[in-house]
Amino acid sequence: MKMTIVTDAHGNVLGAVQGHNLSETRDGVEATVSFAPGHSTHMIEVDDDLCAIDDVDEFQQRLRRHLQQHQQQP
Template identity: 85%
Template sequence: MKMTIVTDVHGNVLGAVQGHSLSESKDGVEATVSFAAGHSTHLVEVDDDLATVDDIDEFQQRLRGHLQQHQQQQQP
């Protein structure tokens, strides 16, 4: 599953949005998600079952794990 993980200037995970698009149009209404300056978005592939995780600590831990893997893959 695709997720966009959001981090602050210190690399702390702030949250995630399902998918890689931060805007959507439906029935003439358009919505866009934006973040304050200094925040970063990371387009990451995560486990499909992450959408069903109810425990916030587990969710954050798994997000951090996926983000670390993603960042390691991006290094030359």
């Protein structure tokens, strides 16, 4: 599953959204998600079962693990 993970300037995970599209147009209105300077977005593939996790700590832990794996790739 595609997911966009947002981190702050220190690499802390702030949140995540499913997919890689941070804008949408509907009925002639466009909405775009943007972040403060120093924040980064990481568009990565994660396990499909990640969206079914109810435990916040486990979700954060899995996000960090995927992000670390993604950053280690050449």
